[in-house]
Amino acid sequence: MEREILKLEAQLIAAILNSNLQVLDTLLHDELIFVNHLGMVLSKKEDLAPHINGDLKITELVASDQQLHLFGDTAVVVVTKEIRGIYLDQPFENRVKFTRVWKLFNKDWKVITASSVLC
Template structure:
């Protein structure tokens, strides 16, 4: 696991989010994923995929800025801010978020095992 590999996976994740690419998201998210959404809700992999499958979330613009990336044994911890524009449940939004995401090397490859996001002022 290298920083370059994680950054490549992050870029693949951004594309999958913008394109609502369920196959790519399914490959990147660990089966036991736990993520705290900006609303405070705990999201599992199935809940996240359902959001995209049902068209509840559509991202039109996504601009990430990596803040920190640390490799700790078989796990990578990344913090970043993302400015996003899109539509959630029929309502347009534009916001900036700070995320922490955990990537872990597993027998299936490197997968996202957890994270959290919170909205911050633009």
């Protein structure tokens, strides 16, 4: 199970870097709850909107300090990421710690909730 979650995490990173909406749509649960680094609670639709409309372009995303904890059909991933990109035509660079909760639905893992904090 650990190997599968780590593979999905890698797919998620690649999808974010490429704004691959098909993969993001597959990996994120329709009822996703995401609390971003500004404290805003976002739905899946709101989380994907900057990728859809082109407002966000991630140019670099490097993960470190990744931890994975399994709880039956649920997995929690905590990871620090160095992120560089452009949002609304403004370059940015942040170090962010993410917590993501993956849950198994039938045979598919989905992110059901996530949060991020600047560090």
